[in-house]
Amino acid sequence: MWRKAFLVVLTFLAVLSFAKTPKDTLVIAGNTEIFITLDPAVCYETFASAVVEAAYAGLVKIEPVNGVFTPVPELAEKWEVVNKGDVTEWIFYLRKGLVFANGDPLTAEDVVFSFKRALTINKSPAWLFNELGLTAENMEQTIVKVDDGTVKLVTKPLAQSIVLSILSGPWAGVVNKKVVLANEVNGDLGQTYLTDKSAGAGPYQVIEWKRKEQVAMQANSRYWRGEPTLKRIIIMDVPEETTQFLLVQKGDVDVAWNITPEQAAQLRETKGGPVRLIVTASQSNEYVAMNAQWGPFKDERVRLAIKYAIDYDAIIKSVRRGFAILNQSFIPIGYLGFSNNNPFKRDVEKAKQLLAEAGYPNGFEVELLTNTTNIRQNEAVVIQANLAEIGIKANISLMPASEMYAKYRQQGTQIIVAGWGIDYPDTDNLAKPFADYRVKQLAWRNMWYDDYAADLAEKAGLEMDNNKRVEMYRELEKYWMEKGPFAMLYQPVNYWAVSSDVVGFEKAGEGYSLIFDFTKISKK
Secondary structure (H helix, E strand, O other), X not given: OHHHHHHHHHHHHHOOXXXXXXXXXXXXXXXXXXXXXXXXXXXXXXXHHHHHHHHOOOOEEEEEEOOEXXXXXXXXXXXXXXXXOOOEEEEEEEOOOOEOOOOOEOOHHHHHHHHHHHHHHOOOOHHXXXXXXXXXXXXXXXXXXXEOOEXXXXXXXXXXXXXXXXXXXHHHOOOOHHHHHHOOOXXXXXXXXXXXXXXXXXXXXXXXXXXXOEEEEEXXXXXXXXXXXXXXXXXXXXXXXXXXXXXXXXXXXXXXXXXXXXXXXXXXXXXXXXXXXXXXXXXXXXXXXXOOOOHHHHOHHHHHHHHHHOOHHHHXXXXXXXXXXXXXXXXXXXXXXXXXXXOOXXXXXXXXXXXXXXXXXXXXXXXXXXXXXXXXXXXHHHHHHHHHOOOOEEEEEEEOHHHHHHHHHOOOOOEEEEEXXXXXXXXXXXXXXXXXXXXXXXXXXXXXXXXXXXXXXXXXXXXXXXXHHXXXXXXXXXXXXXXXXXXXXXXXXXXXXXXXXXXXXXXXXXXXXXXXXXXXXEEO
């Protein structure tokens, strides 16, 4: 009934400039082309994951606590951790009286079923369970129902925040076993059914997904924290950024999810209007990386010279129009151990001195590889000019991203401009790729075989005391900056155009693309 009424409202708003959307409804204009499925065991696309996160609840969730993304209780009201040497046992105690959105009771059986289902389906999110030591082969022993209110997991002996951060993701959302199995088709464990519906216990439930039209969610009155303030969330499929921007300016929608840098810059300069710019730090970073086993880059002084040659401020201002944050560490804002330590500033003379000390007073020639996006090309041009000033001739080579990363994964680059997206909100997800060559990610691709860095990253991932972890990451950060093959350029930002009637969007979007909390949003 409410859907028909709301469609009438939307039709009316479409022909009325400066109209207002209903106070209890958030209307978003966004490009939903990337939406493939809303199944938590399958979905791995950023925008769609925000919908999945709204529709499902997990054992824990992530909240910013004193500026740090921290796992806090959700369906599990508490847990116990027992370290048994080569494994760790986790006992999660569920809250009393939990129910799904349809009223069915939520028990440990549903939690166990959900985790085993994700491992059995074995789509993109499954590797995150594997990171914990939970696999399709051992799940009968490692994912166990103790009783209706208690779940036991047997994981690798990892730092507690690593385990909890992974369990906070939308992929760990608990599905209603009864509903899923009732709608199973040819042994698909309900994948077809959950593609465009929800069967969870989150603050919202998916009512409808009409492809290339809209996604509609309704508040879950049975959500254990209480029914959310916003009763409905409508995501209208509007592929063009210009149209999205026009709709939010007219008041026909509350949020333009995808806007251009030019539109964002326009809003940044406008104060007190009906639409405002919301900016949050992105869960990714942009970097320059040098192959530590190639020619001059074998010498850490040459790598250090590159770090002093780059004009970081110019890249942020000219290439990103100011929509980026100077962060020269592998630790992003909001993560355990973040220190806001940015030691490198453009210093041509120091860079030349380091090159001379390394035996390259006249510089050298190198291939600078990146992909064909405008941002990467523009970054490469700035870096090329920076390196030319210290005598290094960088020949830019452009490749489609798929080809570039294929070459990169084969350790085939000399120097590259690239980026890294974060998979779960714990520093381990950055320290390992950037410092531990043994995991065969970024440090390995750049042939930085440094056992000190690798050992420190590994030990920090096992340390149960967060204060000691912070000390380890600070030590690793300092060493990595001085010795490593990476020059971190910046941490990107996300931005939205949001009606001034919308309250709390900044808090809701803190941590996007890993976290988005619609329950923090209300309207005046």
